[in-house]
Amino acid sequence: MSQPPDVESLRLLVLVGELGSLGRAARALDISQPSASKRMSTLERRLRLELVERGPGGSSLTTAGRVVSDWARRVLDELDVLLTGAEALRGERDAELRVAASMTVAEHLAPGWIAELRRNADGLYVGLQVTNSGTVADLVRRSEVALGFIESPSVPPGLNSRRVAADRLAVVVAPHHPWSRRRRPLTAAELAATPLVVRELGSGTRDTLERAVGAVQPLLELGSTTAVRSAVMNGAGPAVLSVLAVQADLADGRLVEVPVDGLDLRRSLRAVWPSGRKLGGHAATLLAVAVRSSQ
Amino acid sequence: MSQPPDVESLRLLVLVGELGSLGRAARALDISQPSASKRMSTLERRLRLELVERGPGGSSLTTAGRVVSDWARRVLDELDVLLTGAEALRGERDAELRVAASMTVAEHLAPGWIAELRRNADGLYVGLQVTNSGTVADLVRRSEVALGFIESPSVPPGLNSRRVAADRLAVVVAPHHPWSRRRRPLTAAELAATPLVVRELGSGTRDTLERAVGAVQPLLELGSTTAVRSAVMNGAGPAVLSVLAVQADLADGRLVEVPVDGLDLRRSLRAVWPSGRKLGGHAATLLAVAVRSSQ
């Protein structure tokens, strides 16, 4: 009992809200009306909530249905990011546009840009390679990718570059952590003296952090940004993470940012391409999309 | 072919990354090791990506696996919001703590607060009622709920209140909309003269908007914030939405905010409770959580 709702049912719920009838939603999903009816019933049974108001003139969402539908849509949006990203990741060989990106860009920005690009250039198949900033520069230099995105503070030689987004590291803690009630900002020394949840050595985030505060004391060393994020939310301790990774959590209170004095934790995310050459075709469009969405 | 990945497989992927072996992940999910193995294979086949590096000493994520795992975690987090919210919605009758909230709070903030509250008060069952701000005030006055959250500009009589979060409406367009390339802010008059994608009459967002700019010209009238958001992303036209609803889209470039001159689109989200009485028990804790996560 209490199984997780499956994604297609959530999509069905959203569609019912938009189209005003179970039957129309069924047609949109390319399933039969009875299937949709049964699916919706099981979704309601699983959540133990009445979600749709059925009537002979169609169906509409109940109040609960509207709220759940909104949450559902966010789930579907994140899934969309995953699928767009996965498709780009898989390309590599036969892609029509190959790009490389460092972790932060690949995780948080690239899927959106690619989705936007593809909305204009229909059916375009993009290949996305994810590595560290140094390798991205190499790939661009050897023309194995048409465009690269890096997060290093300096522009590697032999490349043109354009700033496409701003990023900043933030000290974050769980809401019940004592630091969330501090009245004055942390000092750099306090931060350096406190054991932190950190990424592994060699990650861009860890590099930026150590460049700013010197050596850090690892409390827990984890292999991905969101693993760190989860650890912090579960009360493991403070961490320093890209605001891109935690903005939603800051907004809805799952995490709290702690201001810090005397540290510059900003960094630019840049697009790079072979110097001299002028960008053309899809690469130029993607760059334009990226630049435009940064402001 | 190309079926959507199911949620449990995503959870499995995340767990493999955290625990370092398929078997341990299987135990964590309370399924057998062969099931996990098969599941992971089908996930890889569906995404057509190699996600885990299998070896006799355990399994680790490939580069692609780490990236996908991060996206997966975000999907799971949103699903968590949905489930927490659904549980709160369903309470109502036998809940140990009953609260009421207007749409904006219920959608974007309440699930996080409730999850946080329950992390401290284990097993607490919270009932959440979602209506408009006026009804919330009534419910609080009649003590049908212990605490309410409203988004109206003034505090209804007979109630104590405390500001728990700031909100602001923002003009947003799709990235390829001409307004995204404007160099100077919109004027209030321009905004009033442009047909907008709006919520239905009576919604808090619509009210706030009309109070600020006078009458608006509906281009499309939709029943939920995220429906409006989707319409905008699909190029229907500009809309004015709570930043809480669109911050993630602004960050990853799916939407672009257009600055406006001469309009105050800010609003406060407030907690309300019967005046005179002092808040106690879980209600007081929830208020503290809400206040704390707002800063």
Place this chain on the structure above:
DNA sequence: CTGACTCATAGCCCAAGGGTATGACCTGTT
């Protein structure tokens, strides 16, 4: 009163995904 729409129920069927049993592989220990 009939046609057109809504949704629900019944019965059938397939395939996805669960479990157990087993085997291949590697590593460290005896």
Place this chain on the structure above:
DNA sequence: AACAGGTCATACCCTTGGGCTATGAGTCAG
């Protein structure tokens, strides 16, 4: 050298969730 203990994969069976078609109940408009 052989074995114990860990990894993961394969083979097999079985249950069930969810798909389909066919049908019926209800409502509304012409």
